[in-house]
Amino acid sequence: MNPKLTRRRFIKGVIASGVAAASTSLWYSASGQNRPAGAVERLLTINVNGQSRRVDVAPQETLAHTLRYKLGLTGAKLGCNRGECGSCTVLADDVNIYSCSTLTHEVKNKAILTVEGLRAADGTLHPVQAAFIQELSPACGFCTSGQIMSAVALLKSNPRPTRAEARQALSGNLCRCGAYDHYLNGVMRASGQLS
Amino acid sequence: MSSHDVMPEMGLYQPVSVEDAVGLASQLAERGWLVGGGQDTYGWLKDRAKRPEVLVDLKGIESMRGVRETADGIEIGALVTLTEITRNPLITERYALLAQAAGRVASPQIRNVGTLAGNVAQDARCWYYRRGLNCYRAGGNLCYADTPEGMNREHALFNTSRCVAVSPSDTGTALVALEAQMVISSSSGERVVDAEDFFVGPNLDIRHMTVLRPGDILTAVRIPAKWANAEFYFEKVADRNVWDFALVSIAAAMRVNNGVIEDSRLVAGAVQCTPRRLTSVESAIRGKARNQETADQVASLAVQGAQPLNFNHFKMPLMENLVNRAVRGHA
Numbered sequence: 194m195n196p197k198l199t200r201r202r203f204i205k206g207v208i209a210s211g212v213a214a215a216s217t218s219l220w221y222s223a224s225g226q227n228r229p230a231g232a233v234e235r236l237l238t239i240n241v242n243g244q245s246r247r248v249d250v251a252p253q254e255t256l257a258h259t260l261r262y263k264l265g266l267t268g269a270k271l272g273c274n275r276g277e278c279g280s281c282t283v284l285a286d287d288v289n290i291y292s293c294s295t296l297t298h299e300v301k302n303k304a305i306l307t308v309e310g311l312r313a314a315d316g317t318l319h320p321v322q323a324a325f326i327q328e329l330s331p332a333c334g335f336c337t338s339g340q341i342m343s344a345v346a347l348l349k350s351n352p353r354p355t356r357a358e359a360r361q362a363l364s365g366n367l368c369r370c371g372a373y374d375h376y377l378n379g380v381m382r383a384s385g386q387l388s
Numbered sequence: 389m390s391s392h393d394v395m396p397e398m399g400l401y402q403p404v405s406v407e408d409a410v411g412l413a414s415q416l417a418e419r420g421w422l423v424g425g426g427q428d429t430y431g432w433l434k435d436r437a438k439r440p441e442v443l444v445d446l447k448g449i450e451s452m453r454g455v456r457e458t459a460d461g462i463e464i465g466a467l468v469t470l471t472e473i474t475r476n477p478l479i480t481e482r483y484a485l486l487a488q489a490a491g492r493v494a495s496p497q498i499r500n501v502g503t504l505a506g507n508v509a510q511d512a513r514c515w516y517y518r519r520g521l522n523c524y525r526a527g528g529n530l531c532y533a534d535t536p537e538g539m540n541r542e543h544a545l546f547n548t549s550r551c552v553a554v555s556p557s558d559t560g561t562a563l564v565a566l567e568a569q570m571v572i573s574s575s576s577g578e579r580v581v582d583a584e585d586f587f588v589g590p591n592l593d594i595r596h597m598t599v600l601r602p603g604d605i606l607t608a609v610r611i612p613a614k615w616a617n618a619e620f621y622f623e624k625v626a627d628r629n630v631w632d633f634a635l636v637s638i639a640a641a642m643r644v645n646n647g648v649i650e651d652s653r654l655v656a657g658a659v660q661c662t663p664r665r666l667t668s669v670e671s672a673i674r675g676k677a678r679n680q681e682t683a684d685q686v687a688s689l690a691v692q693g694a695q696p697l698n699f700n701h702f703k704m705p706l707m708e709n710l711v712n713r714a715v716r717g718h719a
Contacts, residue, residue, distance in 0.1 A: 233400045252400030252443070253433070258393075274393055275431055276498060277631055288471075291497045294430050296423075298400055299445055343496070364630045365495030 237301050241266065242310025250297045257281045257292035260307060268308035268338045272367075279366030282339035283307045289346035289365075308338035311345065321345050324383035325376070332370030339366045344380045353384050395433040399442035404449060406573055406607055412444050414575040414603035420444055422605060424467060424503035427494070428510040437520030452505075452607050455479060461613040463571075466505035466606050470559070471496070473504060483611055485620035485639055489562035492624045495631050505606040508560045508570070508586070509598055512553035512661075513633050514543065524550040524594050534697060541699035542635060545691070545707070546660040549591040552697060554658045558624055560587060561639040561657035564665060566615050571608040572600065580610070587662035597661065615641045615653070619678075621714040624657070625706060634658040636706045640714040642678070649673045649682075654714060656690065656707055666690050666711065673715055683715035 237250050241264060248263050257274070260266040260283070269292050272280035276294035283292045284306040311319035318326070321344045331337040340363060347354055347362035354362065359380040360373075368376065381387045403409040413420055421440035423429050424447065432438040446452065452467040455476050462478050473479055473490040480487045493499055493507060512518075512525060514533055522528030533540040534552045543552040555561075560583070568583040586598050600606060621640040626632035637657035643650045652673060654666040672686040690711040691704045713719055 233402055251397065253395040253398050255394075255430070271393070274434065276427060276495075279495070279497065282497060288500050289497050290501050294427055294498075295501065296400070296426065296443075296445070298402065299423075299426070299447060362496060365497040 233298050237297065239297065239301055239305060240303070241305045242307060243304075248297075252296075252298060254297050255293055256283065256290075256295045256297045256300060256305070259297040260292060260305075266307050266309050270335055270338060272335065277367075278336070278339075279343065280336045280339040282342040282366060284342055284346055287346060287349050289343045291365075306342075306345075308341055311341070319345065321348065321379065321383040325379040328375055328379040328382055328387075330372060330375040330379040332368075332372045332375075336366055336368045340368065340376050344376070344383065347380065348384055353386060354380065356381060393434075395430065396436065396439070398433075398440060400445060401442065402445045402448050406449055406451060406605065409444060409446055409449060409605055410573050410575055410603070412442075413605055416442050416444070417602040420602070422446055424506040425469065425498075425501040426506075427498050427502045428506060431518070432511075435518075435520060437518065446605070458610065461611045461616065464504055464609045464611070466608055467503050470494075470499035470502050470504065470507060473559075474499070482616040483566060485565060485615075485618075485622055485641055486559060486562045486611070488620070488622040489558045489624075489637075489639060492622070492637075493558045498631075504559060504609055508557050508563065508583075508609075509600055509606055510556055512551075512597060513556040514551075514553035515539065517553060524590070525553065527595065536698065538697070539699065540697040541702070542633070542658070543697055543700055544660045545694040545696055545700065545703055546664060547589050547591065547662075548660070548695070549589065549594070551590040551594050551661065553590075553661060555587060555597065555660065555662050556633045556658070557663070558634060558637060558657065561637055561655045561663040562622060563609065563611070564663040565639040565641045565653040565655045566611050567653065569610045569612070570606055571610060572604050573607050574601075574604045578607075583609075584663075584665065589661040618642055619644050619717065621717060623710055623713060623719065625710065636703050636710055638707075638710040638714045639663075642717075644678050647677050647679070649676055649678050654690075654711065656710070659694075659703060659707055668692065669711060669715070678715065678717055680716050683712045686715060687712040 238245050238247050260269050269283050270280035272278035274293045276291040281293040282289050285300045285303040321341050343363050343366050359377050419441040421443050423443050423445045453465045455478050456463045470490040470493050474487050516532035517525050533543050544554045563583040570581045570586045572579050618641045624634045624637035626634050634657050640654045642652040652670050654669050656664045668689045669686050676682040687708045691708050
């Protein structure tokens with residue numbers, strides 16, 4: 194297999210070309226005439242990972258859809274798409290939410306943080322990411338970005354949580370491999386309580 | 389039922405005042421759908437089981453946020469999230485019952501966006517209804533749950549009428565116990581409804597779980613001082629401790645003087661279509677000592693008149709035991 198063409202890069206390439214096609218087709222349903230107060234504009238500027246991103250968002254579009262299929266940020270996974278698994282967890286103004294169950298238009302004025310935005314500019318991993326690696330927290334890894342985002346949200350509001358608090362804070366993220374204790378070890382390490 | 393990743397195309401309005409929102413809601417009527425946190429909404433739309441043409445996102449309305457002190461208690465804006473309720477000092481110090489109930493809803497991420505109004509106004513969780521089947525509640529003429537092979541272990545014990553779905557709201561039981569009042573705006577003005585009358589059973593209206601009608605917006609919830617700092621007990625039993633709806637829940641507020649119960653409100657959740665006030669237990673414990681002996685004497689009153697379905701008999705001892713714990717005051 195061509196080492197330059199990984200599965201991830203292939204998927205992202207497809208996404209990028211999809212964005213180009215969508216933006217030329219301009220499927221505006223409302224032309225802007227005779228709309229009562231409060232009708233939304235489709236062209237949004239949203240703050241994602243500290244950057245302003247200009248994007249065409251349908252009224253009924255979920256944040257997970259915008260992030261994954263329009264902005265190429267595939268770190269938020271779609272597991273259930275029903276707010277029942279947590280793999281799509283991202284932060285909106287430092288609060289963890291299910292991006293599959295949030296309309297992009299609902300959070301257009303909030304700062305969105307995804308797992309892609311955690312790394313420092315020089316490439317250093319976020320303490321939660323580093324701790325999860327050290328504690329071998331992920332098994333299959335599908336839920337990991339969601340677990341990381343819930344852990345990051347917890348540590349922003351409670352830098353030294355007890356294990357019980359961490360368990361509660363991560364309770365909205367399912368792990369079908371059952372690696373819950375490994376994730377909790379990671380949270381305790383990230384908060385400096387394991388050495 | 390096919391499952392879809394995306395929702396069908398529809399309009400979206402984001403009004404910033406109650407007046408604009410009421411105008412939109414009454415103009416759109418059945419074609420519109422009000423969204424707060426949206427956690428009860430998007431599943432319906434993704435499944436195509438409900439097909440509104442336009443969403444009205446209420447979250448931009450500042451006057452529907454925040455918790456205020458009033459002359460008689462507090463007023464909670466309809467958009468206050470369940471997480472905010474678990475942390476607000478006015479609520480945790482005086483009305484801990486509501487904070488405990490809100491803290492047991494769904495999961496942390498859902499509580500972070502789910503609103504108090506959405507939790508009380510959410511629709512039935514009967515899986516047949518949610519699947520989009522044409523049952524009584526959906527306007528059809530049969531109930532899929534109340535059949536010999538119907539899966540009804542999560543359904544009602546009391547006051548069924550064609551539909552056997554139960555009230556899914558955890559905060560609803562607490563609000564009925566606290567004698568809360570719901571403030572509802574519509575194009576004909578504002579009205580205030582007692583929490584106990586806000587929820588309606590299928591005998592009164594089989595299509596709706598509350599008195600809210602198209603054009604109505606629940607803008608705030610008021611809690612009177614009457615039960616502030618009372619003795620509270622809340623417990624919810626569910627198959628899973630996260631995400632899941634109650635199999636049975638109990639919310640109790642009591643005034644106890646020298647160990648004697650002077651007054652109380654006991655409300656059970658998930659046993660009928662509305663939060664169920666246990667008036668027979670309330671009157672039986674008035675003037676009695678709050679202890680295990682009293683609890684053992686009265687707990688069986690709670691399940692009198694229950695009419696279990698094929699698979700939910702277990703809810704009767706469960707309910708009895710929760711009432712026992714609430715009366716004695718500990719798990």
